[in-house]
Amino acid sequence: MSTESKIQYVTVAGAHVTVTPHPDEKVTKASCGGCSQYENEAWHLDYFRGGESYAAQYAEELTREWVQARAEKCRALPRG
Secondary structure, three states: OOOOOOEEEEOOOOOEEEEEEEOOOOEEEEEEOOOOOEEEEEOOHHHOOOOHHHHHHHHHHHHHHHHHHHHHHOOOOOOO
16 A cells, blocks of 8 residues: 555445555554544554565555445445
8 A cells, every 4th residue: 555545435325434544653544524433553563574564554454444344334424
């Protein structure tokens, strides 16, 4: 995953759930544009010998699981 990319899923009500890596903070963040729930997944660099890119990729995988579940469940209308 590029450290500058965003991934968006759409909820059943049309809101976006966005995944964004934050390399300066070593965390991948996800937030729902409907219900305001969020998930932050730290990059556990101490677990990955391959370095930052492997830690970021694993954090993204964990965050995507949360995002997929949120997109399927959230019925809140988009804010904004």
